Amino acid sequence: MKEPDANSDANPATDGSELIRFDKVTKRFGDNVVLDGLDFSVASGKHVTLIGPSGSGKTTILRLLMTLAKPDEGTIKVNGDYLTHEERNGKLVPAGEKHIREVRKNIGMVFQQFNLFPNMKVLRNITEAPVTVLGMSKDAAEERARELLELVGLTEHVDKYPSQLSGGQQQRVAIARALAMRPQVLLLDEVTSALDPELVAGVLDVLRDIARTTDITMLCVTHEMNFARDISDQVLMFDSGRVLESGPPEKIFGDPEHERTREFLGAVL
Ligand SMILES: Nc1ncnc2c1ncn2[C@@H]1O[C@H](COP(=O)(O)OP(=O)(O)OP(=O)(O)O)[C@@H](O)[C@H]1O
Secondary structure: OOOOOOOOOOOOOOOOOEEEEEEEEEEEEOOEEEEEEEEEEEEOOOEEEEEOOOOOOHHHHHHHHOOOOOOOEEEEEEOOEEOOEEEEOOEEEEOOHHHHHHHHOOEEEEOOOOOOOOOOOHHHHHHHHHHHOOOOOHHHHHHHHHHHHHHOOOHHHOOOOHHHOOHHHHHHHHHHHHHHOOOOEEEEEOOOOOOOHHHHHHHHHHHHHHHHHOOOEEEEEOOOHHHHHHHOOEEEEEEOOEEEEEEOHHHHHHOOOOHHHHHHHHHHO
């Protein structure tokens, strides 16, 4: 087990309200302790990047937030509401499906493998969830989708199917689709790692634009260190399921405290 205060300096919530809070979260797969009593938080409007060696638990954190996995111990709060639990009759009990769906509306995620609906055109890929989950009118959802397609530079592809687009274009549709739900936080899981190298820059530029021009909170797992340096307010270096160190990008990339961080950056930069 890590020291109780091992993550105490890892809290990026220096201002703004706290949007995400992990409190002593442990996640195991069999004997493999992937997250080990993890504490960290993300303040509203901040861009926080998780870096660290393969297998250190970064994706697991995003999957827990999407409720694609459940913690074995500890609690997760999103916007002040427990994601993992709910209060019934003054008692904290494991959260039910309805409660989880409500809290999850605050969260959008973009995956490595775009995950678009192959049988729907671009416009419908973006409008589907706002209409069916949020109950938005079709017209309002389409208007919003067209604004988002402009933001991601795909206005002319509105009537195409995903298979008619490049990987980079599909990923930009996936970004628009996540934003269409007006989430408070956007989770980005190595969103360029499945792309051909020449398509990476276009997707990262779109994300840089979103980080610069919107007030959305971002929690990002990436191996693109220049991108992390550009967009992050805070970088968290993970190792073995805990935060080894955290700080602004200038500090983590320029003058890291731990030898392990230096080794990792030496290997990836
Ligand atoms: N569904 C699962 N079943 C069993 N083990 C899993 C599962 N998901 C993740 N793991 C294990 O948990 C550990 C952390 O995985 P995770 O994907 O969170 O790491 P990561 O830091 O995101 O790595 P990478 O940078 O390679 O994506 C790994 O050892 C992985 O094998």
